[in-house]
Amino acid sequence: MNEGTVKFFNDSKGFGFITPSDNSED
Numbered sequence: 441m442n443e444g445t446v447k448f449f450n451d452s453k454g455f456g457f458i459t460p461s462d463n464s465e466d
Contacts, residue, residue: 449456 447457
C-alpha cells in the first residue's frame with residue numbers, strides 16, 4: 441500500500457486518491 445496524504449477517500453465505494461509523500465507521480 442502506498443503511503444502519503446489521503447486527499448480523498450470514498451468509504452462506501454472503497455477507493456480514494458493519495459498524494460504521495462515524495463510528491464512523485466504514481
